[in-house]
Amino acid sequence: RMVMVTAANAVAVIVFILAGAIAWQQCLPMIAGAFAGGWSGAHLGRRLPAPIVRTITVVVAVLTTVIFFARAYF
Template sequence: PRVSAVFRTQARPSVLTFATVQFFLGLYGGYFGGAVGLMMLAAWSALGGGAIKSLNPTRMVMVTAANAVAVVVFILAGAIVWQECIPMTIGAVIGGWIGAHIGRRLPPSVVRVLTLAVAILTTVMFFSRAYL
């Protein structure tokens, strides 16, 4: 909230700013996918998009759109290992459904802390896999 307040007093982000940020988040999300939803929430909050809980539905639509485009590209490229993809997809749907129900019931401060904790943990895991 403090970063967002400072940013809003210094500049008024335009639709082009939001679109540019979202374009690059979509590219990242479609290819890597790791924590892109968290990045969207952080970017949109910093740009003055509102409370995290109110941004979640839009985030879900944008992450779904980026992933849908990526899926089509990967299918056309023949880059999908279906026997691993199907159970992962089932787990993702179940986890997303449960997470959405839990997230709606939590206070915004708890959602913010959990979001930061998951983002930090994801970053540490990706870094350690790549460099250690």
């Protein structure tokens, strides 16, 4: 499953690069942030108890949903 997702994402990246559809000035800082967040989040997730990680995940997801809903409809 992981190999299929990686292959699909690799093909998408190649298509976007060839189409010139990547804003590199915005993309590079986002890549660095995603890498740092993924790395630190994985380490933090291993140190915290599972219920706390689940609670944080749900709270962030709900807040993000509420913010995007409010921006779109109000």
